[in-house]
Amino acid sequence: MTVAYDLYGAKDLALLSAKVNVERVLKEAFEERDSYYQGGIYYMLGGGDAEHFVLKLNVDPFDGGAVEQDYQDYTVLLYINATDRSSALEEIMKQAGFKLLRYEVF
Known part of the structure; x- marks a missing residue:
């Protein structure tokens, strides 16, 4: 079994709209969280060592630039x-x- 770590991006969506879209296609609800490290409000589904999803803005809280340069x-x-x-x-x-x-596969 191959375990992967995938990164997806959306250009024309606000964070809340993106959350609604992803919840609709996955038929699962994300949990709202707040973390300075994650740039403020972000959304999570799943957790631990199992498959999990993190939905957030591409803004680095430390310098205001993009997290994913x-x-x-x-x-x-x-x-x-x-x-x-x-x-x-x-x-x-x-x-x-x-x-x-x-x-990415590790």
Whole structure:
């Protein structure tokens, strides 16, 4: 089994709109959280060592620049961590307005 860490981005969505879109296609509800480290309000689904999702703005709280420097044009980021279903999720995330930016296997 291959475990992947995927990064998706959306250019034309606000954070709340992105959350609604992702919840609709996944049929799961995200939990709102607040963390200075994550740049303020962000959303999470799942957790621990299992597959989990982190949805946040592409803004570094320390310098105001992009968290993901290689993808500065993307305003919203969706991290899908520890997943074994990258291919299926890529198709689903397209329906929510997201593009796969990075796929990593460790």
